[in-house]
Amino acid sequence: MSKTQRILMEMYDAMRSHFGPRKWWPSSQPRSTPAGKLEICIGSILTQNTNWGNVEKALANLQAAGLMSIPQLCAKRSDSLGKIIRPAGYYNVKAKRLKNFVRFVCDEFDGDIAAFLNRPIEPLRRDLLSINGVGPETADSIILYAAGKPTFVVDAYTKRIFTRHGLMDESADYESLRRFCQTHLPKSTKLWNDYHAQLVAVSKDFCKPTPRCDHCPLAGSNKKCPSHNAH
Numbered sequence: 001m002s003k004t005q006r007i008l009m010e011m012y013d014a015m016r017s018h019f020g021p022r023k024w025w026p027s028s029q030p031r032s033t034p035a036g037k038l039e040i041c042i043g044s045i046l047t048q049n050t051n052w053g054n055v056e057k058a059l060a061n062l063q064a065a066g067l068m069s070i071p072q073l074c075a076k077r078s079d080s081l082g083k084i085i086r087p088a089g090y091y092n093v094k095a096k097r098l099k100n101f102v103r104f105v106c107d108e109f110d111g112d113i114a115a116f117l118n119r120p121i122e123p124l125r126r127d128l129l130s131i132n133g134v135g136p137e138t139a140d141s142i143i144l145y146a147a148g149k150p151t152f153v154v155d156a157y158t159k160r161i162f163t164r165h166g167l168m169d170e171s172a173d174y175e176s177l178r179r180f181c182q183t184h185l186p187k188s189t190k191l192w193n194d195y196h197a198q199l200v201a202v203s204k205d206f207c208k209p210t211p212r213c214d215h216c217p218l219a220g221s222n223k224k225c226p227s228h229n230a231h
């Protein structure tokens, strides 16, 4: 095991001991079903630039309007869809992004979300990134959580924690951060799924713009952290 892998796994163990398994991504339907997979895809698009509570309200509205299906979403006008997903914020933009996504699945896979997702990662990721409004983080969330395939989801939280722990450079872009995680962590959908969710939890509770290292589960693994010597 390389030194970096050991550090990353120690960080994971510390986070998991503190938070327990995160069981991410939340879905009202079993994740193995087409309905559960579609719900995760929709949530991945709606969660851009907002918090999960707002996404849950938008998902509940879609459910109540009978729109949690590819054909229904395809048939819905973008402006009407925007009103329904309003709680998620940027609702007109997100309605268009959602329409772009479902239209792609309709046109290329006859509306079959399972067939769309059940493919090797590379073509799936390429297709997702070709859809207007689907960036790398959204694409990787869909691949990891909806398709259940190993790709590492990184975000601003990941970068902040790894930078503060001296593992990454400030200038690292999305792809180099993702490559770093995928190179140094054992390839496992289950591990990568929970690792990302643990980093999000640390960021929300401790690693804020002003870090609260004192009670953070990762304080012991951060040599730069003032509380390091106490661990």
Ligand code: SF4
Pocket: 161, 164, 165, 202, 206, 207, 208, 211, 212, 213, 216, 217, 218, 219, 220, 222, 225
């Ligand atoms: S709050 Fe401090 S110890 Fe916790 S992850 Fe951020 S820098 Fe590390």
